[in-house]
Amino acid sequence: MTYRQGVDPLSWATLFTEWQLAPLPLVVTVWSVGLYALGVRALQRRGDRWPVGRSIAWGVGMAAFYLATSSGLAAYDTTLLSVHMAQHMVLSMIVPLSLALGAPVTLALRTLPKRPRAWLLAVLHSRVAKVLSFPPLAFGLYVLSPWALYFTGWYDASLAHPYVHEMMHVHLVAVGSLFFLPIVGIDPLPGRVGHPFRVLLTVLTLPFHAFLGVTILGQTALLGGDHYRALREQAGYGWLPDIRADQELAGGILWGAGDLVGLVFFVVLFVQWVRASMKEAEREDRRLDLLERQGGG
Known part of the structure; x- marks a missing residue:
């Protein structure tokens, strides 16, 4: 990888001033937000309601991605490495969780024309x-891929080759989405399981991070040691x-941020479980009321 001619010392200010006009993330963000907004607008024009919380979740996810x-x-x-690890947590947890709560598949099914909707189905x-x-497969990919990233030659390759580096970002979002979408997402996807099993999968992910x-x-071995040593000579x-x-700071970020986001994930899942139980109770009450009226008649 070609080294830049020095960068300013990292600070809260440079995190906001050292912006890069990266074409791929910009295109993905603009198109994703634009198409989602068009879908919501199409529902509103025909008088259908789309929860504001879902739109906010989608916006948060795309903002976090960008x-x-x-x-x-x-x-x-x-x-x-510590900054990379913070980026890793955003891409693998915050972005997929937020996008899953945005219910993009449901929005597409409700707004696409007949033929594209048939293709999506x-x-x-x-x-x-x-x-x-399949939940066990998605779970396995989600918890094992970080080990493969940092304890094989993959991370060194991502530091040496920009294309591998970009594909690593895609991988983090894709694997995170495979895990989060069926568990906390509202979309009608295959692989959805009952809330008790979802809670179990959530609890199982916490120790891995x-x-x-x-x-x-x-550990004594340095991740990307050759790259970071060469960088310090520039x-x-x-x-x-x-x-x-x-590296110690990076490990602490992975540990602490993983637990924090995992806790948020657990709270979201618990709230969804309570809401689903309340809706099921309401349906059962209506069914019993109907049976009672039919019996009285």
């Missing part, structure tokens, strides 16, 4: 979709902290 791939997080993600009912959304964070924090990088200290 922030992670174009702001100072992207500018420093190959300079400091065909994809949703395909064998590939059923395999990819913590264990990986502790492992990175305490002009304009004298401000960089000790490599091992930065």
Whole structure:
């Protein structure tokens, strides 16, 4: 990878001033937000209601995606492992969770013309979709892929090759979406399971982030050590902290942020479970009332 001619020391200010005009994230963000807004507008024109919370969730998810791939997080993600780890958590947890709560598939099914809607339904009912959304498989990919990223040559390759680096971002969002969409999403996707099993999967993910964070924090081998040592020999990088200290910070970020976002994930899932139970109780009350009126008649 070609090194930049030095960067300013990392600070809260540079996280907001070191923006990059990255074409792919910009195009993805603009099109995703624009198409979603068009779908919501189409529903409103025909008098249908679309929950504001879903639109907010989608907006938060896309804003987090653009922030992670174009702001100072992207500018420093190959300079400091700790910054990369913060970016990793945003792309693998915050973005997929927010997008899942935006219910994009439901919006598309309600607004697409007949033929594109039929194509989308065909994809949703395909064998590939059923395999990819199989909860144990999605869970396995979600918890094991970070280990593969940091304990194989994948992370070193992402530091050396920009294309691999961009594909790593895509992978984090894609695997996170495979895991979150069937569990907290509202969309009618294959692989959806009952709320008790969803809670179980949520609880099972928490130790994996913590264990990986502790492992990175305490290990003697340096992740991307050759890259970070070479970087410190370049002009304009004298401000960089000790490599091992930065790796310890990265492990702490993975541990703490994983638990924090996991807790938010658990709360969202619990609220959905309570709401589903209340709706089921209301349906049962209406059914019993109907039976009572029919019996009285």
